[in-house]
Amino acid sequence: xxxxxxxxxxxxxxxxxxxxxxxxxxxxxxxxxxxxxxxxxxxxxxxxxxxxxxxxxxxxxxxxxxxxxxxxxxxxxxxxxxxxxxxxxxxxxxxxxxxxxxxxxxxxxxxxxxxxxxxxxxxxxxxxxxxxxxxxxxxxxxxxxxxxxxxxxxxxxxxxxxxxxxxxx
Numbered sequence: 001x002x003x004x005x006x007x008x009x010x011x012x013x014x015x016x017x018x019x020x021x022x023x024x025x026x027x028x029x030x031x032x033x034x035x036x037x038x039x040x041x042x043x044x045x046x047x048x049x050x051x052x053x054x055x056x057x058x059x060x061x062x063x064x065x066x067x068x069x070x071x072x073x074x075x076x077x078x079x080x081x082x083x084x085x086x087x088x089x090x091x092x093x094x095x096x097x098x099x100x101x102x103x104x105x106x107x108x109x110x111x112x113x114x115x116x117x118x119x120x121x122x123x124x125x126x127x128x129x130x131x132x133x134x135x136x137x138x139x140x141x142x143x144x145x146x147x148x149x150x151x152x153x154x155x156x157x158x159x160x161x162x163x164x165x166x167x168x169x
Contacts (some may be wrong), residue, residue: 009040009120011092013110015103016047017125018054020086025061027160031122032065043110043119046072046103048129054087059098068149070110072103074128103129111153112142121150123159130157 014031018024028045035042045062047055055073062069111119115155123130136146144152 002062006032010111011041011043011114012120012122013043013107014045015093015121015123015125016045016058017049018047018057018087019051021047022086022101023160025057025090028061029065032062032067032069035067035069036065040065040120042069043070043114044070044106046074046106046129047106048103048123048126049075050074050076050128051087052100055089055100056098057090058098058114060090063096064094068126071098071100072106072129073100074099074132075105076128076132103165104132105141107133108136108139108141108146108149111149114153116152117155119154121154121157123157123161140146 014028016024016028018028024087031040031042034040045058047058050073052073055071058071062071083118121130134150136149138145142149
């Protein structure tokens, strides 16, 4: 929260791995509140492991705070779900319809339409979307490849990480 005020974050994208617990829901709720209070603008929220039911949790939080944010879902071979106990209980209690698109297409679109060095990318999980964006090719949204698009548009990347394994080799 302090970073939003102190660093004057203007535009941001959240890439979440929301799944078995509620930490990402809390982070998204705080971001929704800060965005509504004009401390920054959420350009998109993407889910980095392709778990559509978890993306519905994001839609539920956004609906609760009455914000309309484009949602994207990872489309790749690293689709994982650790546990659906939290996700399914929230979806059953607060069902909602929501639209989403391919996360890489959404990320490229939002970055292409942003001013240079105006976006903060906040990652709350695995880097599947970040890596796929980085290696993406030029398309109808931007003549830049993903690496160049990220370098031109993203001011900084902030990551909420947790598990770092020690390499004993």
